[in-house]
Amino acid sequence: MNLLNQACHLLENENTAVRPRDDLGLPGGLINLSPQRTTVLLPDIHGRMDMVRDVQDLPLISPEGQTSTLYAGLQENWAQLVCVGDYVHGEARVFDRWITAEQEYLEGYENHRAMDQEMAENLETVEMLLSMKLDFPDQVHLLKGNHENITNQLGEGNFPFRKFVQEGPMVLAWMQKFYPPIILELFSRLEKNYPLLARSQDFLVTHAEPSRFFSPEEVLNYRTNPEVVAGLTWTDNNKSEPGSVEHMIQNYLGVRPGSPEWESVFHFGGHRVIPGIFQTRAQGRYVQFHNAKLRIAAILVPGQTIDLTRDIITF
Numbered sequence: 001m002n003l004l005n006q007a008c009h010l011l012e013n014e015n016t017a018v019r020p021r022d023d024l025g026l027p028g029g030l031i032n033l034s035p036q037r038t039t040v041l042l043p044d045i046h047g048r049m050d051m052v053r054d055v056q057d058l059p060l061i062s063p064e065g066q067t068s069t070l071y072a073g074l075q076e077n078w079a080q081l082v083c084v085g086d087y088v089h090g091e092a093r094v095f096d097r098w099i100t101a102e103q104e105y106l107e108g109y110e111n112h113r114a115m116d117q118e119m120a121e122n123l124e125t126v127e128m129l130l131s132m133k134l135d136f137p138d139q140v141h142l143l144k145g146n147h148e149n150i151t152n153q154l155g156e157g158n159f160p161f162r163k164f165v166q167e168g169p170m171v172l173a174w175m176q177k178f179y180p181p182i183i184l185e186l187f188s189r190l191e192k193n194y195p196l197l198a199r200s201q202d203f204l205v206t207h208a209e210p211s212r213f214f215s216p217e218e219v220l221n222y223r224t225n226p227e228v229v230a231g232l233t234w235t236d237n238n239k240s241e242p243g244s245v246e247h248m249i250q251n252y253l254g255v256r257p258g259s260p261e262w263e264s265v266f267h268f269g270g271h272r273v274i275p276g277i278f279q280t281r282a283q284g285r286y287v288q289f290h291n292a293k294l295r296i297a298a299i300l301v302p303g304q305t306i307d308l309t310r311d312i313i314t315f
Helices: 002-011 049-055 070-075 092-106 113-135 167-178 181-193 216-220 226-231 244-253
Strands: 030-032 038-042 059-061 067-069 079-083 140-142 197-199 203-206 266-269 279-281 286-288 296-300 312-314
Touching: 002 113, 002 181, 030 216, 038 049, 038 059, 049 113, 059 070, 067 070, 070 079, 092 113, 092 167, 113 140, 113 167, 167 181, 197 244, 203 244, 244 266
Parallel strands: 030 197, 038 079, 079 140, 203 266, 266 286
Antiparallel strands: 038 296, 059 067, 197 203, 279 286, 296 312
């Protein structure tokens, strides 16, 4: 409970230079990344604790040209990490466990070994991420994905969730059975404090492809605009309004189509599983890099033109 309290307090009082305030005076949905730091982007995690642990040892080159790691870069203030959301709910790798856990759920969790394993992975993953956020508040950023909905809410841009089984109600019932109400309340409060969009000089990051163009003012005021939350976390392939990504890049990065810089600016996201390491949409400007079978990261170095083939790697 202490970790959740600390994380909520931090997210509700973030550095205004990094996370500008909304019209209510609360941290808005937009993160301004430092263009001077090497940025590591991490796609959907889904309870993969090893992914969170091992990304800290991801090899990076320091500004002095020395071989280093992400964790050292965070400590020395020349690196930053952006996670695109979906920290919970194991995917196909634990399909059989979900089937067993659903039966446990239907029987009122009289037996709950499979669901205990699932939730242990989920909660430990979030614990590791929150610890990193607390250690490096201006350099580690956790965006909201559509799976960040522990109460299985319908509203505020959230939708009840099921994929392989009844994951949404199963998680809620497990939390209600084994934890006091305050933990569920704090976890939900945490999720609603996650930002939605991060930007640097030559890239944007959201969980999902934008369903339409959302202005900075709309994103800042996401807490009172459910369409923004849904539109940046739930958009399926081929459901984005034509031109949305291009308009986002023009508005947030100030780069126009046809300009010399246009082919070197990108909008990154996860959400939908892809084959391979990455694929592009929106005339090559939107980059999907979530493959549930691979551990993928993007390493974006300041002053270096983004090259997707070089900069998106497995580890």
